Amino acid sequence: MTSVTELNPTSIGTVISPERTLRADARRNREAVIAAAKKLFADQGLDAQMPDVAKAAKVGVGTVYRHFPTKEELIAALANDRFERLAEKARESLETDDAWEGVADFIRFSAQIQADDRGLCEVMGSRPGVMGAAADAAGLPELCDRLVKRAQRSGQLRRDLTWEDIPMIACGLGRITQADVGPAAGRWPRLVEIILDGLRAPGSGKLPRPV
Template identity: 40%
Template sequence: MSRRTAPVQPAGSPPRTRPLRADAERNRQRIIAAAQEVFARRGLEVTLDDIAHHAGVGVGTVYRRFADREALIEAVFDSEIQRVVTLAEQALSHEDAWEGLVQFLTLTGRDFAEDRGLKEVLLEGAHAQNRVATTRERLTPALSALIARAQQEGSLRNDIEATDVPLLQLMIGAAAHHTLAVTPDLWQRYLALVLDGLRARREAPSPLPHRALTQEEFDQAVPKTLPPRSVADRTGDR
């Protein structure tokens, strides 16, 4: 009986990627689901040990599927941060510019209130830098156009800039985080106050005591909003 030999891969061709076995894929999906829950509740500074424990697998299994925590963060939030861009584009297509802006701030406010990890990855910019930078490149033009439309129709005060919006979202997200265990929907109260302050009126609004950040200043400021990780956090990833 002749032995079958494996087919020879042509020289110079890219290596073939073998699909994951069914059990390996189940573990991968279990890890992602566990990470979504842990990141949403506790933020991104948890360790891979925490996620492995929540998933019911060994930390070695996590490292076999994901090279490090950044790779896991990107896998978890890839679709979520793209969804924020879609929300901005949908708001821009709204017939009423003010209602489009309210829709965007309300839907993203709920997302950030319910998912601490999403707030941190998108608004605080301490993780998944390449993915977040790409998202901002798509988000900023839509958001700038949305603001310009609302100002042109006279519903939004004229001194608001695109860089104001993510910082306002960060403020509302912080309120949501601190009150989540007591009253999960309190963030809506502060969103209403923010919207009231954004709305243009016949009488002149109170002048703002400081100019808005430039885009360059915003990019410099945002990654510094998270405190440095402790030694215990860093060693927990090993």
């Protein structure tokens, strides 16, 4: 009698991910939850609640909790999505002809994505563990390192900048974008350019060594 293994020799050791085993309707529900959560957390920040996500996604609260047992797990999933987008932008920036513009465009994009997403800005400012895990999963540290070294080799970026400075700059800019309200609203892009001007080589002074 022919065994299952003989019929499917390539199946030995194959691991099927939980995502692939979800029923089609379950996948649609998960996608609806993520889409609704993106908008709610972008508008309301981390104050957004799971019942509100369920209502916006047009699913039951139980469905939300089946996919994301805690609010923190949902926040982590949203952070992963946003950091994947940042990594995609970093890869695009590495393809620019001008190495300086690659760095500048990435920093501008980092500020803009936080201006558009209060939740992401709050995660970057208050949840370093979530931010670090999402950045590592997306490969962002290595991409930032390549951006920095490429611009330094071209002589356009100050030599004492390190890739670790980029996330700190991005976090600071995010806070600025969210505080940019009132009569002077809309000035944060100007501040981004002021910061970028300070990153150009040779730099007006030597940066203190990282602690």
